[in-house]
Amino acid sequence: MKVIEIKGLEKIYNDGEIFVHAIRGIDLAFDEGEFTAIVGPSGSGKTTLLNLIGGLDTPTKGEIVVNGINISSLKSSKLIDFRLFNIGFVFQAYNLIPVLTARENVEFIMTLQGWSKKERRKRSEELLTAVGLADRMEARPSKLSGGQQQRVAVARALASKPKYILADEPTANLDSKSAENLLDIMLKLNREENVTFIFSTHDQRVVKKARRVITLEDGKIISDIIQNE
Amino acid sequence: MILSIAWKNIWRNKLRSLVVITGITLGIFAGVFSWAFYAGMVDQRIATAINTETAHIQIHNKNFLEDPDIKNIISDYNLIDNKLQKYSAISAYAPRIIVNAMIMSAETGAGIKIIGIIPEKEINVTDIHKKLIEGKYFESGKNNQILIGDKLAEKLNVKTGSKVVIAGQQYDGTLTKAHFKVIGIYKTANSVFNESNVFIRESDLRKVLALDDATYHEIAIKLKSNDLLELQLEKIRSEFNNLDIKSWKELMPDVSLVEESVNISMIVFMIIILIGLIFTIINTMLMAVFERVKEIGMLMAIGMNHFKIVLMIMYETILLIMLGGIAGIVLACIVVKLTSYTGINLSAWGDVYASLGYETIVFPVFNLTILVQTTIMILLAGLIASIYPALKALQLKPAEALRIDV
Numbered sequence: 001m002k003v004i005e006i007k008g009l010e011k012i013y014n015d016g017e018i019f020v021h022a023i024r025g026i027d028l029a030f031d032e033g034e035f036t037a038i039v040g041p042s043g044s045g046k047t048t049l050l051n052l053i054g055g056l057d058t059p060t061k062g063e064i065v066v067n068g069i070n071i072s073s074l075k076s077s078k079l080i081d082f083r084l085f086n087i088g089f090v091f092q093a094y095n096l097i098p099v100l101t102a103r104e105n106v107e108f109i110m111t112l113q114g115w116s117k118k119e120r121r122k123r124s125e126e127l128l129t130a131v132g133l134a135d136r137m138e139a140r141p142s143k144l145s146g147g148q149q150q151r152v153a154v155a156r157a158l159a160s161k162p163k164y165i166l167a168d169e170p171t172a173n174l175d176s177k178s179a180e181n182l183l184d185i186m187l188k189l190n191r192e193e194n195v196t197f198i199f200s201t202h203d204q205r206v207v208k209k210a211r212r213v214i215t216l217e218d219g220k221i222i223s224d225i226i227q228n229e
Numbered sequence: 230m231i232l233s234i235a236w237k238n239i240w241r242n243k244l245r246s247l248v249v250i251t252g253i254t255l256g257i258f259a260g261v262f263s264w265a266f267y268a269g270m271v272d273q274r275i276a277t278a279i280n281t282e283t284a285h286i287q288i289h290n291k292n293f294l295e296d297p298d299i300k301n302i303i304s305d306y307n308l309i310d311n312k313l314q315k316y317s318a319i320s321a322y323a324p325r326i327i328v329n330a331m332i333m334s335a336e337t338g339a340g341i342k343i344i345g346i347i348p349e350k351e352i353n354v355t356d357i358h359k360k361l362i363e364g365k366y367f368e369s370g371k372n373n374q375i376l377i378g379d380k381l382a383e384k385l386n387v388k389t390g391s392k393v394v395i396a397g398q399q400y401d402g403t404l405t406k407a408h409f410k411v412i413g414i415y416k417t418a419n420s421v422f423n424e425s426n427v428f429i430r431e432s433d434l435r436k437v438l439a440l441d442d443a444t445y446h447e448i449a450i451k452l453k454s455n456d457l458l459e460l461q462l463e464k465i466r467s468e469f470n471n472l473d474i475k476s477w478k479e480l481m482p483d484v485s486l487v488e489e490s491v492n493i494s495m496i497v498f499m500i501i502i503l504i505g506l507i508f509t510i511i512n513t514m515l516m517a518v519f520e521r522v523k524e525i526g527m528l529m530a531i532g533m534n535h536f537k538i539v540l541m542i543m544y545e546t547i548l549l550i551m552l553g554g555i556a557g558i559v560l561a562c563i564v565v566k567l568t569s570y571t572g573i574n575l576s577a578w579g580d581v582y583a584s585l586g587y588e589t590i591v592f593p594v595f596n597l598t599i600l601v602q603t604t605i606m607i608l609l610a611g612l613i614a615s616i617y618p619a620l621k622a623l624q625l626k627p628a629e630a631l632r633i634d635v
Contacts (some may be wrong), residue, residue: 056530056628077534084532091631095527099237104230109531111230160532 003163003196004030004053009062011048011219022048023059024219030164030198035190037210038200045219046200047168053198054087054166055079067163084112088157088195090167094149096141102128102152103137109160127155130192131185147178151185158189167199171206183209231537235544238517239552246549249513253506253553254560260502261561261603264495265593266573271491273418273588275455275477278484280356281417283477284322284449285458286465291473293446299328299400302444303472309448312468318457321353324445326431328438330397332377334385341381342426343395345434354451357415357428364389364413373433375409378423379416387411395429399439407437419586484586492598499603503610506550510611514546514618525622526630539619546615547608554607558600565595 011023022045030036038046051057053064055071063072071082083089096105106124115123128137131151133144141149150170157165167186171179183206190197199206207213215223239246279285288309293301303309306324313322326345331338348367352358357376358366367374375393377385387393389411396406409429417423435442452461458476466474478485518525528538572590575582582589 051628054530056631057626080529080532080534083530084534087532089527089530091527093523095523095631097234097524097528099234099241108230112532112537156531 001032002029003032003034003066004028005065006053007063007065009049009052009064010060011045011052011057012060022219023052025062026219026221028214028221028224030196032163032196033190033194034196034198034212035187035210036196036198036212036214037207038198038214038216039202039207040216040222044216046216048219049216050166050168050198050200053164054089055083084109084160086163088160088162088165090150090153090157090165090170090199092169092172094141094146094153094173096149096152096156098141101138101140102133102144102148102155105141105152106155106159109156113160123159124155127158128152130189131155132181145178147174147182150174150178150182154182154186154189158193158195161193162195164196164198167197169201170199171201171203176205179203180205231541232544235541235548238521238541238545239549242517245513245516249509249549250553250556252509253550254556256502256506257554257557257603257607258560258564260495260499261558261595261599262564262593263498264599264603265561265565265595266591267491267495268596268599269569269593270587270591271487272594273591274484274586275488277418277586277588278481279451279455279477281360282355282419282422283480284354285452285455285477286450286462287475287477287480288448288450288465288469289446289473289475291471293327294473294475297327297329297446299398299438299440299446302440302446303448304441304444306443306445306448309469309472313448313450316461316464318452318454318461320451320453321350322448322450323347323350323354324431325351325447325449326434326438326440326444327446328397328434330395332381332385332427333394333396334387334391336386337384339381339384340425343397343434344426344428345431346428347431351428354449357417360415360417361413362416364411366413367430368412372430373407373409374412374430376413376415376428377411378426379414380420380424381427382411382414384424389414395427395437397438399437400441401439403439405437405439407433409433418582418588420580420584421586492602495599496602496606499606503606506553507610507614510546510550510614511617513549514542514615515621517545518542518618518622522625522630525625526627529625529627530631535623538622542619542622543612543615546618547611550607550611550614554604554611558603562595565593568593569595 006026006028009023009026013020013022038049040046052059059072063070066086071079074082097108100108103124106127107120110120110123128134131154133148133151136144136148171182174182186197187209201207211227213225213227214221290301290303313319323346328343330341330343332341362379382388391411393409393411394406395409399405452458462476525538569592572592574590576589
């Protein structure tokens with residue numbers, strides 16, 4: 001079942017002085033439960049593509065349809081709600097809320113969605129246990145290692161039960177052991193929660209674990225390979 | 230949870246927040262304490278006006294205040310006396326004979342207002358008997374005693390026991406004079422009053438002026454409370470419509486004006502302080518927003534809507550100003566409480582204040598009006614200060630904000 005369908009996607013940045021054709025006519029589709037890596041050199045358009053799929057940026061041309069909804073045409077307020085209930089984000093710099101504990105960070109998005117305290121507590125404990133942080137739930141991000149913070153970020157992304165999770169270079173700031181550990185957790189959750197994972201990366205160890213690898217260059221897809229089936 | 234995050238965000242940069250909160254505390258303290266100080270000063274001025282000078286209400290002949298001539302008398306005092314006794318809101322009243330005259334000592338003379346009183350009644354209406362700094366109050370059985378103010382005593386170079394001559398005009402226009410013995414020197418907060426008013430028994434004055442019995446120029450009425458003023462004024466006016474009935478506010482419009490204007494002045498003063506604080510807080514909150522661009526971008530990305538982003542910034546701003554505001558109010562309360570016992574001595578500028586009728590030792594007062602109005606103003610200032618930083622946060626685009634390295 002298709003979760004995301006992208007048709008004729010183009011993105012041009014033009015501020016009057018600089019003209020950048022970041023995405024040049026991409027057609028793509030993602031099935032439910034996919035675990036996909038988007039690779040390519042710097043400036044190839046990986047982050048721009050993820051931003052467009054995540055509704056953080058609007059395409060210059062083309063459309064992105066998620067479960068029958070063209071998110072490219074949604075108004076700002078509708079798009080925020082759409083992101084809240086459909087998309088999970090994992091950022092390269094973790095981007096946890098520093099004043100909240102690991103558990104509170106995971107619960108935060110559920111609060112925005114209107115979950116009850118009891119439900120939030122249950123879900124956050126399950127997810128933090130799943131990412132191996134059962135004993136670090138009450139720690140603030142500053143007391144966690146980079147790998148632990150990124151695991152909290154993965155738990156947070158999953159907390160809202162999204163249709164898909166977008167991760168921009170999730171292992172870029174991690175050492176190799178932490179990166180591998182994070183990938184194993186993401187794979188496990190991908191299977192258990194049947195959530196589509198789409199992530200950009202330069203990391204070959206990460207690429208090896210992906211079931212599908214899309215390679216971008218100059219804003220175009222130059223290969224789309226299924227592996228590890 | 231948003232309120233909880235806002236609270237925690239304040240303490241991310243403890244030093245900066247404490248500096249801002251201290252600034253707000255001192256600003257609010259300055260405003261509230263000044264307010265309490267002036268409120269105390271005005272309250273004391275009103276108390277002096279009522280207790281020493283005018284009482285709450287005065288009754289005169291219709292023409293007396295415009296033309297304080299000896300002939301503009303209240304001729305039917307006994308009838309008025311009977312009617313006033315029925316007013317339960319009146320605690321006491323005293324009739325007075327009032328004439329303008331000359332007073333002379335061995336050295337010099339001065340124009341004065343003579344207030345002829347019945348001492349036994351007057352002590353229930355005004356507190357001149359408590360303001361004596363030398364000598365004593367009227368003694369029964371002795372004639373031609375006079376109480377004069379300290380300023381007048383100084384001017385005439387007399388003291389208790391000295392003889393003075395009063396010269397004036399009798400009811401029929403004949404010039405007259407009489408000797409009086411200074412038995413007491415009073416000092417009220419109002420140096421102008423002290424210099425120009427003397428007190429004599431009304432029976433002595435009546436003889437000097439050849440006035441008929443039961444004729445007076447003024448009846449001073451003391452109410453049980455100043456809160457009863459407007460209602461009693463209306464009642465007395467409707468009962469004695471052939472006489473001139475005036476409240477202390479009408480008799481001393483300058484004092485009344487100060488009472489009305491002090492609140493407005495202090496609100497303006499507080500607004501000026503708060504405008505200064507608003508700019509400080511806007512600056513602090515803008516720094517806080519710009520430091521957290523990436524975080525706000527993340528919050529927007531994961532689905533925190535504009536309303537909640539605005540709410541978070543507003544909560545932070547309002548909490549910051551309320552912390553400083555509450556601390557400022559509490560500090561002001563403590564200092565007001567302490568100084569309400571000790572008073573604040575303004576004797577260095579005493580002559581200036583005394584000439585305007587103000588006490589030289591001021592006892593600040595803190596009332597509910599000050600508390601409520603200050604709290605409302607602080608809240609409004611918090612709301613105003615939060616608008617610009619919140620709008621700045623809303624202008625962020627999540628994709629761009631997430632790329633910014635702060």
